[in-house]
Every structure is written in C-alpha cells, then in structure tokens.
Amino acid sequence: MAYPGPVTDDENLTRFVTKRSQIKEGGRVHHSVLCPSEKHSYTTSVYRTDDLNRDEIWGLADTNIAVPVLAETTIKTQAVYENDLNLDPDDIPPRHANIINWPHDRKQYRSIAQKLAAKANHRIR
Amino acid sequence: MTALATCDNCAVNWWPFKDSGVSSEAKQITQTYQSDIEQSATSAEYGAHKKLIRAMDELCPIFIECQAENWDGYGAQPISESAYINAIELYMQLPSQYPKPDITPEPDGAIGFEWYLEPYRTLSFSVRGDNTVIFSALFGINNSDYGDKPLDETLHPRLHELLGTLFVD
Numbered sequence: 001m002a003y004p005g006p007v008t009d010d011e012n013l014t015r016f017v018t019k020r021s022q023i024k025e026g027g028r029v030h031h032s033v034l035c036p037s038e039k040h041s042y043t044t045s046v047y048r049t050d051d052l053n054r055d056e057i058w059g060l061a062d063t064n065i066a067v068p069v070l071a072e073t074t075i076k077t078q079a080v081y082e083n084d085l086n087l088d089p090d091d092i093p094p095r096h097a098n099i100i101n102w103p104h105d106r107k108q109y110r111s112i113a114q115k116l117a118a119k120a121n122h123r124i125r
Numbered sequence: 126m127t128a129l130a131t132c133d134n135c136a137v138n139w140w141p142f143k144d145s146g147v148s149s150e151a152k153q154i155t156q157t158y159q160s161d162i163e164q165s166a167t168s169a170e171y172g173a174h175k176k177l178i179r180a181m182d183e184l185c186p187i188f189i190e191c192q193a194e195n196w197d198g199y200g201a202q203p204i205s206e207s208a209y210i211n212a213i214e215l216y217m218q219l220p221s222q223y224p225k226p227d228i229t230p231e232p233d234g235a236i237g238f239e240w241y242l243e244p245y246r247t248l249s250f251s252v253r254g255d256n257t258v259i260f261s262a263l264f265g266i267n268n269s270d271y272g273d274k275p276l277d278e279t280l281h282p283r284l285h286e287l288l289g290t291l292f293v294d
Contacts, residue, residue, distance in 0.1 A: 018198045021187055024227050030239065031249070032231040039200040067198035106233065110251060111261040111271035118244035118263060 004048045007089050009078045013046040013097065016061045017071040027124045029073040031117035036102040036109055043098040048089065049074065058125060064093050071124045079119045083112045173217070180216035183228055184209060184236065191230040202234035207254030211276055212236040215252055218280040223288050226250075235259075240291055248291045250284065252276060262287055 004011070015033055017023060022030045036042040047064070049057050061069035080087055080099055089097040102109050190196065191204040212228075215238065219226070226238040235253035245266050251259045258281065261271040274281035 016198075019190070019196070019230065021190065021228075021230055022197075024229075024239075024241065028241070030227070030229045030231075030237065032229060032233075032235075032237055032251075033197075035232055037200050038233055039202065045199055065198050106235075106251075106253075107259050107261070107271045107273055110249070110259060111269060114247065114249060114261050114263055115269065118247075 004050060004095060007048075007077055007087055007097075008050075009076075009081065011048060011077045012050045012074050013077060013080065013087070013099070014049040014057060014060075014072050014074045015044065015046050016065050016069040017073060018065065018067045018069055020070060023071050023122075023124060027071065027122050029071055029117070029120065029122045031114045032110070033073060034075070034099075034113040034116050034120070036099070038104075040098075042102045042104055042109070043088075043100050044102070046097055046099060048095045048097055054123075060095060064096070069125065071122060073117070073120045073122045075116050075120045079116055083115055085112070176217060177213070180213045184212050184216065187228060187230045187236060196230070197232055199232060201230075201232035204230055204234055204236060205254045208234060208236055208252060209254075211252035211254050211256060212238075214276060215250060215258060215280075220280065220285065220288065223292055240288070242291065246291065248287055258284060260284060260287060262291070264290060 017029050017033055022033050024030060034044055036044050047057075047060055049060065052060065057072065058069070061072070077087060084101065085099050086101045087097050088100045091097075102112070188204050188206075188209040191201070194203050195201060196203065219238075224240065226240050229237045229239060231237045231251060233253065235251045238250040239247065240249075241247045245263045248262045249260065253259075256276045257273050258276050259271070259273045260283075261269070263269050270287070272283075274283050
C-alpha cells in the first residue's frame with residue numbers, strides 16, 4: 001500500500017475497534033475509542049485510509065493490530081483540526097498517524113472525543 | 126451469604142459502605158444488613174437488592190474482560206476494582222424513569238454510562254474509582270457541556286438535571 005502523501009483536510013482517519021463492548025446498537029462505536037492514550041503521551045493512534053478499499057483497510061488492521069479487529073470508526077482530518085487537535089503522520093508502521101495536541105484533562109478530552117464521534121462513520125467487520 | 130451481594134464470577138462483594146470492603150467490622154455490618162434484608166425486607170429494599178444484582182450482572186463481565194493491561198490492543202489501562210465499585214454505586218443511583226444506559230469499558234480504565242439518542246444528542250457519565258463522575262453531553266451541534274461531580278450517596282442534582290435535559294427537552 002503506497003504512502004498516501006501529505007495530509008489533506010478531507011482525509012479519512014480510521015481507528016480500529018477490538019472490543020465487542022465498545023460497539024453499540026446499529027454498529028455505532030463508543031466515543032471513548034477515540035480518546036487519547038495516557039500511556040502513549042496523550043495520542044490517539046489512527047491509520048490514513050483515504051484511498052483504500054474495505055479489504056485493504058481490514059488487511060491494514062490485521063497486519064498492525066495485535067488483537068482481532070471487530071470494527072472501525074473513521075473521521076475526517078477536518079474534524080481533528082476543528083477541535084484544536086493536530087495530526088502527526090509518522091508512517092510507522094506505514095499509513096500510521098497519531099492525533100496529537102489533546103488536553104490532558106479527562107473531562108476535556110472525553111468531550112472532544114464525543115464531538116469527533118458525532119461526525120464519525122462506523123463499520124462492523 | 127456474607128455480603129449484600131456477591132458476584133459469583135469476579136468474587137467482588139459490593140459493600141454498602143465506602144472504604145469498608147476489607148475490614149472485619151465492615152463485614153460484620155454488611156452481614157447484619159444482609160440479614161435484615163432477608164428477614165424483613167420492604168418492597169423498596171427488595172427492589173434495590175434486585176437492581177444491585179442487575180448492576181453486577183451488567184458490570185461484572187466488563188470488569189473481568191478488562192482487568193488486564195492493554196485490553197484493547199492500544200495500551201488501555203485495566204479497569205480497577207474501585208472503578209467497578211464506583212460503577213455499581215452510580216448504577217444504583219440512576220433514576221428509574223430514564224432508559225438504561227449503554228455501559229462501556231473505557232481505555233483510560235474508566236467505566237462509561239451512555240444515553241445516546243442521535244449523534245448530537247447524547248450524554249455520558251464516566252467513573253474511574255476516585256468517587257467522581259465525569260460527564261460530557263451533546264445537546265446540539267453547538268451545544269456541548271462537560272464537567273465532574275462527586276459520587277455521593279445519591280445522584281448529584283446536576284447529573285439528574287442533565288438526564289432531564291436529554292430526555293425532556
């Protein structure tokens with residue numbers, strides 16, 4: 001899968017979901033899936049999936065996520081920027097990026113994750 | 126029976142007194158409480174007991190499933206016993222006139238309670254074992270709210286108000 005190039009405002013960022021209990025009625029994914037990891041310096045790990053088809057996206061998950069992936073939730077880069085967050089496209093592994101600039105306050109980052117989730121598209125595998 | 130309620134799966138006893146789960150004195154008090162309920166329970170007490178069993182039924186699987194570090198493959202923190210106990214306490218306080226929330230393990234070691242009507246009409250409470258409830262709400266595209274309130278003996282009025290806003294407005 002080719003490197004997607006510079007980040008654009010309208011790009012798809014996909015977060016994979018590994019717990020059944022995080023998937024809600026109708027295939028909706030709970031907003032906490034998008035919360036930053038305190039263990040990983042308050043970042044949210046995502047993949048840049050703009051030009052990939054379904055099979056390629058699930059293949060990306062299987063290659064890079066240590067546990068079985070059950071669903072995915074996808075947001076646009078624009079939603080990230082609207083909430084004063086930013087994206088670090090480190091490409092390690094390929095297509096990986098981190099959503100950064102999260103506030104460290106739990107109240108604040110949960111509220112932002114809720115707003116991101118409101119704009120997300122979800123898909124069960 | 127040695128406690129008000131004991132989960133057969135996770136072996137966590139729910140004690141009606143905060144910070145008293147391990148002392149012999151607390152166990153004695155709880156045994157008395159249990160005995161009282163069994164011998165002379167009113168319908169309200171019996172209803173509370175049933176609600177407690179339901180709370181454990183819903184929360185225990187989450188607690189067990191997410192006790193290990195990295196349970197989501199992204200470095201999630203384990204759900205602690207104190208978070209589980211806080212979640213049971215919050216569950217017990219929820220007003221019965223509202224729909225049951227979706228309960229979810231959260232990657233920061235918390236347990237979330239969510240009422241979701243549509244993308245921009247949703248309310249979430251979250252507990253992580255520090256006797257605090259964090260709330261976040263979306264009541265419209267440009268109408269959000271968040272904060273925290275103490276987890277006391279009864280549901281904090283602000284949390285009650287948020288539920289009312291979600292379901293009545």
